[in-house]
Each structure stands twice: as C-alpha cells, then as structure tokens.
Amino acid sequence: MTTATPIAFATRYLMWPLIALLGAGALGGIAFNRGESINSLWLIVAAICVYALGYRFYSAFIAAKVLALDATRATPAERLADGRDFIPTHRWIVFGHHFAAIAGPGPLVGPTLAAQFGYLPGTLWILIGAVLGGCVQDFVILFCSIRRNGRSLGQMARDELGAIGGAAALVGVLAIMIILIAVLGLVVVNAMRHSPWATSTVAATIPIAMLIGLYMRNIRPGRVIEGSLLGFSLLLLAVFGGQWIDASETLRTWFDYDGPPLALMIIVYGFIAAVLPVWLLLAPRDYLSTFMKIGTIFLLAMAILVLRPELQMPALTQFIDGTGPVFGGKIFPFVFITIACGAISGFHALISSGTTPKLLMNEKDARFIGYGAMAMESFVAIMAMIAACVLEPGIYFAINSPAGLVGAQAAQAVATISGWGYPVTVEQMQTLAQQMGESSLFARTGGAPSLAVGMASIFASAFGSSLLAVWYHFAIMFEALFILTTVDAGTRVARFMLQDLLGNIVPAMGRTSWYPSVFLCSGLVVLGWGYFLYNGTIDPLGGINSLWPLFGIANQMLAAIALCVATAIIVKSGRARYAWVTAAPLVWLVIVTSAAAWEKLFSPELRIGFLVHADDLKAQIASGSITGDAVAQTERLIFNDQLDAALTAFFLIVSWIVVIETARICLAFLRGKQTPAVSETPYEPTQLAEG
Amino acid sequence: MESLLKVKQAGIAAWAALRELSGDDAFERYLQHHAVAHPGEAPLDRTAFFREEQKRKWDGVRRCC
Numbered sequence A: 001m002t003t004a005t006p007i008a009f010a011t012r013y014l015m016w017p018l019i020a021l022l023g024a025g026a027l028g029g030i031a032f033n034r035g036e037s038i039n040s041l042w043l044i045v046a047a048i049c050v051y052a053l054g055y056r057f058y059s060a061f062i063a064a065k066v067l068a069l070d071a072t073r074a075t076p077a078e079r080l081a082d083g084r085d086f087i088p089t090h091r092w093i094v095f096g097h098h099f100a101a102i103a104g105p106g107p108l109v110g111p112t113l114a115a116q117f118g119y120l121p122g123t124l125w126i127l128i129g130a131v132l133g134g135c136v137q138d139f140v141i142l143f144c145s146i147r148r149n150g151r152s153l154g155q156m157a158r159d160e161l162g163a164i165g166g167a168a169a170l171v172g173v174l175a176i177m178i179i180l181i182a183v184l185g186l187v188v189v190n191a192m193r194h195s196p197w198a199t200s201t202v203a204a205t206i207p208i209a210m211l212i213g214l215y216m217r218n219i220r221p222g223r224v225i226e227g228s229l230l231g232f233s234l235l236l237l238a239v240f241g242g243q244w245i246d247a248s249e250t251l252r253t254w255f256d257y258d259g260p261p262l263a264l265m266i267i268v269y270g271f272i273a274a275v276l277p278v279w280l281l282l283a284p285r286d287y288l289s290t291f292m293k294i295g296t297i298f299l300l301a302m303a304i305l306v307l308r309p310e311l312q313m314p315a316l317t318q319f320i321d322g323t324g325p326v327f328g329g330k331i332f333p334f335v336f337i338t339i340a341c342g343a344i345s346g347f348h349a350l351i352s353s354g355t356t357p358k359l360l361m362n363e364k365d366a367r368f369i370g371y372g373a374m375a376m377e378s379f380v381a382i383m384a385m386i387a388a389c390v391l392e393p394g395i396y397f398a399i400n401s402p403a404g405l406v407g408a409q410a411a412q413a414v415a416t417i418s419g420w421g422y423p424v425t426v427e428q429m430q431t432l433a434q435q436m437g438e439s440s441l442f443a444r445t446g447g448a449p450s451l452a453v454g455m456a457s458i459f460a461s462a463f464g465s466s467l468l469a470v471w472y473h474f475a476i477m478f479e480a481l482f483i484l485t486t487v488d489a490g491t492r493v494a495r496f497m498l499q500d501l502l503g504n505i506v507p508a509m510g511r512t513s514w515y516p517s518v519f520l521c522s523g524l525v526v527l528g529w530g531y532f533l534y535n536g537t538i539d540p541l542g543g544i545n546s547l548w549p550l551f552g553i554a555n556q557m558l559a560a561i562a563l564c565v566a567t568a569i570i571v572k573s574g575r576a577r578y579a580w581v582t583a584a585p586l587v588w589l590v591i592v593t594s595a596a597a598w599e600k601l602f603s604p605e606l607r608i609g610f611l612v613h614a615d616d617l618k619a620q621i622a623s624g625s626i627t628g629d630a631v632a633q634t635e636r637l638i639f640n641d642q643l644d645a646a647l648t649a650f651f652l653i654v655s656w657i658v659v660i661e662t663a664r665i666c667l668a669f670l671r672g673k674q675t676p677a678v679s680e681t682p683y684e685p686t687q688l689a690e691g
Numbered sequence B: 001m002e003s004l005l006k007v008k009q010a011g012i013a014a015w016a017a018l019r020e021l022s023g024d025d026a027f028e029r030y031l032q033h034h035a036v037a038h039p040g041e042a043p044l045d046r047t048a049f050f051r052e053e054q055k056r057k058w059d060g061v062r063r064c065c
Helices: A007-012 A017-033 A040-065 A091-102 A105-118 A119-146 A153-192 A195-219 A224-247 A249-254 A259-275 A282-309 A331-342 A346-352 A365-390 A393-402 A410-419 A428-435 A446-462 A465-503 A515-538 A545-571 A578-603 A610-623 A631-670 B002-022 B026-039 B048-057
Strands: none
Touching: A007 A017, A017 A040, A017 A119, A040 A119, A040 A282, A040 A365, A091 A282, A091 A346, A091 A365, A091 B002, A105 A119, A105 A331, A105 A393, A105 A446, A105 A545, A119 A331, A119 A346, A119 A365, A119 A545, A119 A578, A153 A195, A153 A346, A153 A465, A153 A515, A153 A545, A153 A631, A195 A282, A195 A465, A195 B048, A224 A249, A224 A282, A224 A365, A224 A465, A224 B002, A224 B026, A259 A282, A259 A446, A259 A465, A282 A365, A282 A446, A282 A465, A331 A545, A331 A578, A346 A545, A346 A610, A365 A446, A393 A410, A393 A446, A393 B002, A410 A428, A410 A578, A446 A465, A446 B026, A465 A631, A515 A545, A515 A631, A515 B048, A545 A578, A545 A631, A578 A610, A578 A631, A610 A631, B026 B048
C-alpha cells in the first residue's frame, strides 16, 4: 500500500469484516427470530453478504489454489476462433448469456414448494448450498471444459472416468430431461386449469412467437432487439386481452379446460414444436422468454427492495415432521431435494460445459462467470422464497394443497388448513380469486399460481394496486413462457440424444435431418414425458407430490455426476489435497439423494413410499373397497407407483456407479496405477491484450 | 459539456452491450471476422447468415431448468 488515505485504509481493512459482521447479524436475526413476523430485508441483506463473502474469498481461493487459473493461457475462444461458436467475448456479455441460460423455472418453483417447512430451512440451504456447492460446481466444470476445448459434460465423463462413467452420465441426462419436462408441464397445466384468462394468454404466446419468427427471418432478418420489443408488446396485449376473453360468455368456454385435456394439448404441442423448424417457434420463443425473464426478475428485485414486505410464514412449520400437504417428506432429506436449482443444479453443468466455455476471452473470467452467475441465480431463488412467504400461510396452504388431501369442498379445505393453525376462510379465498381474476385458487398445486399471487401482490403494492388481476396473469404468462421454452428445447435436445443413441444401432436413425427418424424419436421423447405429465394430472395426490421429488433426485444426481468428474480431474491434476472443494458437496449430495431415493422407495408412509402406496392400493382392490370403474384407474395408479419406484432405483444405481468409478480411479491414481490420462489441452500463451 | 459527453458515451456503450447480449449485432461481427479470417471470399448476406446461424445455434443444450 503506497498512499494511505483514510478511505483507502477503510476499504482495505474494514470493508470485509463489516460485511461479514452484517451478514452474520442478518443470518442470526433470521435464524433466531421467533414468534413475530420478520422483514424480507433481513433475507436480502443476509443473502447479499453471504454471496459477497463467498465470491470474494472462497472463489478466490478456488481460482488461485485449486484450479490455478492462468490469465496468460489462451482460451478455446481465442485458439479456435471461428466467429460462430468460438468467439472471444467480454466477460459481462458472457455473464449475461450464461445467466440467461441457467436461470429457468427451477429456482422459482423449488423454493415456493419448500416454503411449506417455513422460510428458514429453504433459505439456509439456498445460501449454503449455492456458496459451497452450486457455485463451485458451475465454476469448476466451466474451468474443466475451458481446458478441454469446450467439451461437454458427457464427453468429459467418458474421457476422465472411462466408458462406464460416460454411459451413466448420458443415460442420466436423458432420464432427467424426461422427468424435468413432465413436471414443468404439470406446473403449467395446473396454472391454466379452469382459467380461461391464463389459458388464452398462454395460447397466444404460440402465434406471437411464430409471428416474431417470421419477422426475424423474412421481414427484418436478424433484427433481434426490434423483433423482441415487438413480441413483448404483443405479449402484454395478450395478458391484457385475456380478461376480455374471460368476460365473454362464449369465448371463455373455448379456453376453459380441466387438467387432463390441457395435458393432452401440451403433449400435442410439444410434438409439433419439436419437429417444426427452430426459426419458426423455438428461437423466437427463446428470445422473448429471455427478455421477459431478465426484465421480470429485475422488476421483482426492485419491487422487493422498494416495498420490503413482511414475511407472514413462520420460520419453521410443524411440517418439518414430514406431514406437509404440498409434498410428503421430512425436512431431511426433502428440503435439499426440493430446492434443486436455487442451491445446486446438475443441469447447469450442461451449460457450463459446451456452450459458455467457447466464449471466454480470458481463463480468469471463469470465476466471475461460473461462480458469479450461480450466486445471482441463487438470489432469484431467495426472491421466490420471499414471494411465497409474504402470503398469509393459510392462503399459501390453500393454494398449494391438493384436493385429495385437504378436501375438494372449499369449506372442508379451509377447515383442515385452519385446523393446522393457519387460519383462512372461504370468503378470503373467494375475494382473493376474484381480485386475481380467477374462478378459484383452491388446490392450484405446482407453485406457479401461489408464486403469481405473491408476485402480483408485491408488484401491485409497488406499482399500482388497481391492476392486481393483470399482474397475476402477467406472472403466470412469464412463468409459462419460459417453461414452454424448456419443454420445446428439452424435447429437442432429448430427441438429438436419442437419435445419437439409436444411431449406434441403426446408422440411419442418427441422421438428425432424416424425417422418419425425427418423427420417431420426437414421438418417443414426447410419449415419455407425456406419460408422466398426463398421469400427474389424474393423480389424486396432485402429481407434484410424486414428480417434483423425482425431478429433484434426478437433478441432484446429475450434480453428483458433475462433481465426480470435477473431483477426478482435480485429483488427477496432482491437487488431491484440495479435492475436498468438490468432494465435500459431492458427499453431501450422495447422502441426500440416497436418503431421499431410499425413502421414496421404502418409506412406510403412504405419501412418501411409492411401493407401500402401491401395496395399499392393491389391498384396497383385494378387500373390495374399490369397485367398478375405479378398479381400472387404481390399477393404473399402482403401475405408476411401480414405474416411479423403478425410476428412483435406476437413478440411485446410476449415481452410485459413477461415484464408485470415481473413487476407484482417484485411488488408483494416488497409488500410481494406470488411469485414463488427464485430457487437458496443452498450454498456449494468449495473444489477446487484457480486456 | 464534458459530463453530457460522458452520458452520451455511456449510452452508446450500453446500446452496444445490449446488441451484443441479444445477438442483434451478430451479422456485423460475422462480417468483421470473415474479413480477417477469409479475405477474398464473399461473405454470406444478412438473410442467409441469419438462417445458418439459427439452425446451428439450436443443435444442443441451450437452456436450463
């Protein structure tokens, strides 16, 4: 230090201790507050301090010691520059791309569901999981991929762990896609069920996307900003126009459907979207949803900061004992499974390898982009948690509890929920539904409606309360827009992977533009997720109860595979003493996913264990308490339970195979035996000036 | 006067960043790259470039949950 002005001195020696103190104070305030409601500002301050400390110190340690980022080393973007995939890009631009790619509906839905335990467990896991787990995973995988010419997670798994690890990773990704699309489809279906306004708005997003696709292809080629702004105005018009459709007696019947027909429509839509050319639907929809996503998240952050609403949800609810109505299962391990993307998401490893690493201008930017973007995503999860917890708990539970559990009649449902100690009345729910422009808000499971109610009340108090219903449907449209983008894009990716797999057996199937193969593989993928989606809509327990944990287990399992690859690379690079950086979150994830999978398989609780639920239904048929038409439907439920159980067992086995392979290879390396060599590309100095 | 100039510069930078983030300037960047990497060859025109670009961009995992 050369010039010791008081301000320089203060920033150098006092700023970080003060941030640490502030963060610790806010966290302590959140954790030990009991009995009275707490302001959302506490959560925001705690979150920002935790991210700042994690970024400033932990990610710096990882960058310097564990990975040894080298600013003088040329990145793939520089060495392989082709003006298309490999483009040296400024770090802020890459950050924007990467954040837009990793932020999806996951961090919004997960915390909303986990709020049934109270705000504390979810919030703590979002913060700790992100700083020590998710951010580390994204950062390390990004680094590994940069050092391997932007190779994908599957390719790296094959190179570093051998054929078994590689195959497990590939099959795991395919299975996750299927479950992910099914559960997200269910979230949208539940948001549109018997809501002409929501359904017509979501339906309008399809022709709007196509119009923008045509505009950007034929009328004004490549004018992305223009096209997006035009589409954005049309989307707003669709949200606004939905209320006129809702008000018209004839028009509203065209858009008023129950869950199962809506599921069928999404299935048909998914197939068409997967075989249509990308420019017509997928690409323009992605532009629109990215604009909407970034804009709305920013708006929500502003509104929460301006408003600083009080949290109505207690810190902990009695449902940590596993009896919660939103989904069955104790706080351990289910809070860690439910939060998924806000804390650590295996899916991010697919973006951190493959797309993003081909853009970095300098290797040292990996810290800001990998670690930083995930911290921001985690902050989105904190905002979703706030939006869920500003609702009165009675209302939150009335919206999120399936009818099969609390009763299909409004009076019955409010009595059950009030009986838990969260008072709510039928009038209150009616008024709320009316304000939001919906016919009913009871049993709208899946998280999207309750998040939309939370967001609408925050937006309305911050920006004008007369538009509550419009804000609600804006929030629904915003969620549906990027969920449908995930449905389209996910189906397509799964189709490519399936074509790739089948291409090994019948070479013609691998040709991505051969129509018989395109139709067959798209159809198989759509049938796969469509099956789970449709059955989710007829499940008396609401579908989310079985599908979301399945998705969570699959997603965390993929994270475990990514951390296995990362740990193997760190060990084989001769840095085994730092392997705990990825090994510790790996061990935790393996414990959590194994415990959750075990419970989903063998728990004696009917709402948790798939097998015991199947046995219970069988016993009911055998004893004759189910008769007539209901028998066939119950047999279907039994089959679904068994299928879900088989899938859970499959996830469990795949993740353990990868973990054991990793342990074997790491031990073999440490004992000096033959292992697959580290596949890092050789050093080349960078020619680019400091950016 | 000087502060006004700064505001103007910041505005230009922000616009450029927005264009780059959204891919609005992809064609201009392509022309630049093409002129350096393949001198003498005729580049694609705007429409053809954008069609190629979209086809290529969507072959893989692009979005997360």
